[in-house]
Amino acid sequence: MVCFNIKEILETTNGRLLGKCNSDMDCTTLNGIATDSRTISGEDIFIALRGQNFDGHKFINTAVKKGVKCVIISDFKKIAIFPKNIFFIVVKDTTRAMGELAKQYRSRFNIAAVGITGSNGKTTTKALIACILEKKFPVLANIGTENNIFGLSKTLFGLSRTQKVIIAELGTNHKGEIEVLAEILQPNIAVITNIASAHIGNFNSKDRIFREKISLLRNLSGDSAVSFLNGDDKYLRKVKQKEVHFYGIKKSNEIIAKDIEFNLNGSSFKVKDKNSYVLFKTRLLGLHNIYNTLAAIAVARFFKIDYTTIKKAIKTFKPPYGRLNIRKINGVTFFDDTYNANPDSLASGLETVNTVSTKKAAKKILILGDMLELGKFTKKCHEDAARLAKKHGFNYLLTFGEHSILATKQLRKNKDSSIFCRHFKKHSEIANFIHNILKKDDFVFIKGSRRMKMEEIIKCFTNFSTN
Numbered sequence: 001m002v003c004f005n006i007k008e009i010l011e012t013t014n015g016r017l018l019g020k021c022n023s024d025m026d027c028t029t030l031n032g033i034a035t036d037s038r039t040i041s042g043e044d045i046f047i048a049l050r051g052q053n054f055d056g057h058k059f060i061n062t063a064v065k066k067g068v069k070c071v072i073i074s075d076f077k078k079i080a081i082f083p084k085n086i087f088f089i090v091v092k093d094t095t096r097a098m099g100e101l102a103k104q105y106r107s108r109f110n111i112a113a114v115g116i117t118g119s120n121g122k123t124t125t126k127a128l129i130a131c132i133l134e135k136k137f138p139v140l141a142n143i144g145t146e147n148n149i150f151g152l153s154k155t156l157f158g159l160s161r162t163q164k165v166i167i168a169e170l171g172t173n174h175k176g177e178i179e180v181l182a183e184i185l186q187p188n189i190a191v192i193t194n195i196a197s198a199h200i201g202n203f204n205s206k207d208r209i210f211r212e213k214i215s216l217l218r219n220l221s222g223d224s225a226v227s228f229l230n231g232d233d234k235y236l237r238k239v240k241q242k243e244v245h246f247y248g249i250k251k252s253n254e255i256i257a258k259d260i261e262f263n264l265n266g267s268s269f270k271v272k273d274k275n276s277y278v279l280f281k282t283r284l285l286g287l288h289n290i291y292n293t294l295a296a297i298a299v300a301r302f303f304k305i306d307y308t309t310i311k312k313a314i315k316t317f318k319p320p321y322g323r324l325n326i327r328k329i330n331g332v333t334f335f336d337d338t339y340n341a342n343p344d345s346l347a348s349g350l351e352t353v354n355t356v357s358t359k360k361a362a363k364k365i366l367i368l369g370d371m372l373e374l375g376k377f378t379k380k381c382h383e384d385a386a387r388l389a390k391k392h393g394f395n396y397l398l399t400f401g402e403h404s405i406l407a408t409k410q411l412r413k414n415k416d417s418s419i420f421c422r423h424f425k426k427h428s429e430i431a432n433f434i435h436n437i438l439k440k441d442d443f444v445f446i447k448g449s450r451r452m453k454m455e456e457i458i459k460c461f462t463n464f465s466t467n
């Protein structure tokens with residue numbers, strides 16, 4: 001249970017007490033952290049978070065009415081009066097204060113922690129590791145993609161004495177974020193999946209992305225710190241330090257996948273174990289997911305989990321939402337890769353669809369939404385998407401968003417008649433268009449950044465098909 005007294009909060013957050021409270025700082029104990037005034041209880045600390053589209057300071061009165069004894073704020077000008085039965089603590093940044101409290105709380109538990117970062121595959125790798133390790137230990141893992149300071153802190157506040165391992169993905173879209181997250185998590189095990197162009201608009205180069213990601217290795221805790229890196233990644237392969245283990249498909253790695261096969265039901269591959277090979281089967285599609293699975297196997301073996309247990313967990317593992325999920329609708333195969341997008345994950349997805357779409361008569365349709373946070377690389381990356389669609393034999397390129405139109409313009413500029421292209425302004429327009437052209441055994445690959453909400457196209461198409 002999360003438990004802080006007022007003195008601990010002030011020291012941990014470097015906060016300043018406002019007003020005069022009649023209660024004793026040492027004796028007043030709070031047993032929870034809350035950022036949503038709708039679900040708060042009287043024993044919680046209410047942290048007034050601020051973001052681009054919200055301000056928790058607007059809900060302080062609601063929290064006070066529900067009986068909270070402590071409120072952490074960053075803007076005391078928004079407080080008209082300070083009730084004498086409530087501690088008001090002002091800090092420079094409430095989100096960072098939440099992270100500091102999570103760091104302090106995490107330090108109370110002497111357990112292993114796995115920190116996972118990389119440009120692509122973090123969520124799937126984290127979920128795979130959790131799926132395997134929970135067969136042997138009680139684990140705590142962050143839900144979905146809650147991989148920023150808020151999400152990681154929220155996860156760590158769920159720690160209890162029953163758990164033996166923390167498994168957390170760490171995300172970044174600006175310099176220095178991984179170091180901050182690592183300081184909060186205090187991991188002794190690191191996994192880095194790859195270095196790619198996600199958020200390159202904020203970093204300007206893959207070299208800078210690489211330096212950001214490997215800051216995780218510099219912030220590992222304890223004498224037993226160990227790292228597992230994708231050895232086929234040209235950036236990660238350069239890492240030279242103690243207790244680094246590489247996985248991949250090349251012979252230079254320690255954990256190697258061979259005899260890789262793909263079909264619409266998933267993938268299979270073999271990993272060497274002493275003098276024999278262990279066959280793994282997974283529902284996951286694509287070479288990128290072979291790498292994600294290898295990372296999970298590497299971590300599981302570090303925890304001394306036997307191959308039989310690992311095999312069973314991997315075989316039953318379902319891909320997270322919007323990560324190349326296969327959906328059959330009226331005989332049409334939809335590859336739902338709508339959760340997010342960057343040039344590298346798009347390339348992997350296109351290659352995967354091309355590999356498993358064996359029926360030559362079937363149409364292959366790419367529905368592409370904007371790939372965001374690419375900065376000066378935006379134009380080139382979207383134009384390259386058109387070239388990749390053609391390379392992998394797609395018959396249609398349908399685009400949505402202010403940047404993806406560059407892909408259709410690229411094809412029109414080249415007067416390429418081998419692939420039909422059209423730009424749309426609404427999800428429903430795309431759904432209606434494909435509803436009129438799709439036939440049984442066709443393939444549809446849908447991809448776009450999170451803000452593009454490309455999953456709405458599948459919802460609209462399903463409605464058209466059932467009405």
